Amino acid sequence: MHTYLIAGGAGFIGSHLCKRLINQHKIICVDNFATGSRGNLSELIDNDRFELIDADICHLDKIHQLKTTPITHILNLACPASPDQYMQAPIATLMTSVQGSHSLLNLAKHHKSKYIFFSTSEVYGDADSLPTTEKYLGQTDTLSDRACYIEGKRSAETLTHLFRHKFQIPTTVLRVFNTYGPNMQTTDGRVVSNFIMAALQESPLRIDGDGHQTRSFCYIDDLIDAIELILDKPDFGPFNVGASRQTTINELATKIKTLCLSSSPLINQPTRAHDPKKRQPCTESFKAATGWSPTIDLDEGLNKTIQYFKGLS
Ligand SMILES: NC(=O)c1ccc[n+]([C@@H]2O[C@H](COP(=O)([O-])OP(=O)(O)OC[C@H]3O[C@@H](n4cnc5c(N)ncnc54)[C@H](O)[C@@H]3O)[C@@H](O)[C@H]2O)c1
Structure with missing residues (x-):
């Protein structure tokens, strides 16, 4: 049994991950409920293997227990993902990606945990190369309305890469494309x-x-299958994950x-x-690393x- 810290575990994707992993592992969910909900965790709250910490990932220093409980994996999904929501809180969004990632990477360094960062297709901006491969460098604007999200994610990818090289932490970056399914909020504007x-x-x-x-729409169960396949792989990526159609x-x-x-x-x-x-991902690198391809069609x-x-x- 492993111990997973799932940052952003009360959100749409995070709550599905908690539900999948709790069958075999212990879960510590850290969430400040900026865009997530306790309702998404209702099936888990009474499970002995599940623990919920209501905290901002930018400020984890005083949570002593996170230092003393051995953590094998840290999955960082904490960040508003809906443009309406992140544009309403642009500074908090940017700091969540940069300062929050820094704090979780330091925790990964302390525990020698596997660290997975959930980036986004948005790092490519308005891509003029389709299907977009991970080699595409992106066309983004540091001053756009979406920069708080996009540049935050780009910086967090760089930080993840730097921690991998300087401190030999096993890290992976996943660039997630549009995903949908149960537990999305009814009013989040997606x-x-x-x-x-x-x-x-x-x-x-x-x-x-x-x-x-x-857009290329991937059903949540397919994404969760993809994440499970990469959990213990050594590859950094970055990997595109999503539906190709x-x-x-x-x-x-x-x-x-x-x-x-x-x-x-x-x-x-x-x-x-x-x-x-x-938006259309090329997912050949991820497929080569894991064998994954989505199975659930849009209908x-x-x-x-x-x-x-x-x-x-
Ligand atoms: N859903 C998608 O289509 C999609 C696409 C690309 C990337 N992603 C990435 O996947 C991750 C999860 O996306 P989602 O769709 O589940 O979004 P979501 O908004 O439903 O979930 C994000 C969770 O993070 C929490 N959070 C935000 N800031 C925090 C902070 N400072 N400290 C602690 N918790 C914080 C929120 O309360 C929420 O529970 C995000 O990082 C997002 O950028 C999602």
């Missing part, structure tokens, strides 16, 4: 949850711009409307600033997600 909620409420599905922009936002809206049996209208609204036009994943959102009302 496209899948937005469209499903609107369709279920018979409200308009609001499409940014002309809707021809694409591109879907236009128009196609997504139409699909969700049909699957929800909704009569909501589709409405176009102005494009958001710095919204990437296309199946959306149906499961719709059932979850229906159950909330």
Whole structure:
């Protein structure tokens, strides 16, 4: 049995990871509930192998127990991931990625833990090379509205790399592409949850711009399978993880409307600033390291997600 510290464990992806790993391991979940919820952890809270620490990862120094309990793995998912949420708290978002990563990397150094940093496809900016490989260096702007998230993640990748080389900590960087599924918040402004909620409420599905922009949507169970496969691998990466199929936002809206049996209208609204036009990962490096490829198609994943959102009302 290992002991995992899951930072951001009360969030969408983190809560699924906690649920998967608790079957065989001890979990210490550290979360400040900036964007996560206790509801996501309701199945775990009474489990003897689960411990919840309500704390900001930027300020872990005074939590003595984190130094004294041996920790084998540290998974750093702590950071708001929805643009609406991170743009509302830009300084806290940047500091979470930089100062928070520094504090968790120091903990990994102390325990000689395996450390996995959850980066993002956003480090590529509006990529003009598709499918995007990890070698693509990115087109980003240090002063954009999204820079608090993007430049924070880029700096945290660098910090992870520096700790690996200076202190020989086994580290991995995963660049996660759009992922969706149960435990997303209903009001976090992400496209899948937005469209499903609107369709279920018979409200308009609001499409940014002309809707021809694409994303690649990966169902959460596929992502959790991917993470499990890399947990004990020595490779640094960085690795792209996500679904390879591109879907236009128009196609997504139409699909969700049909699957929800909704009569909501589709409405176009102005494009958001710095919204990437296309997203499609090349996942060949990750596949070579782990053998992983996603298995759940968009209709199946959306149906499961719709059932979850229906159950909330
Ligand atoms: N969901 C996606 O499609 C996606 C895509 C790319 C990257 N990611 C990355 O994966 C990670 C998880 O994303 P998610 O979708 O689960 O987001 P989320 O917002 O649901 O979860 C983030 C969690 O981190 C916690 N948190 C934020 N700041 C913190 C701090 N300073 N200290 C402690 N806890 C803090 C939040 O309360 C929340 O529980 C993020 O790092 C995100 O950048 C997600």
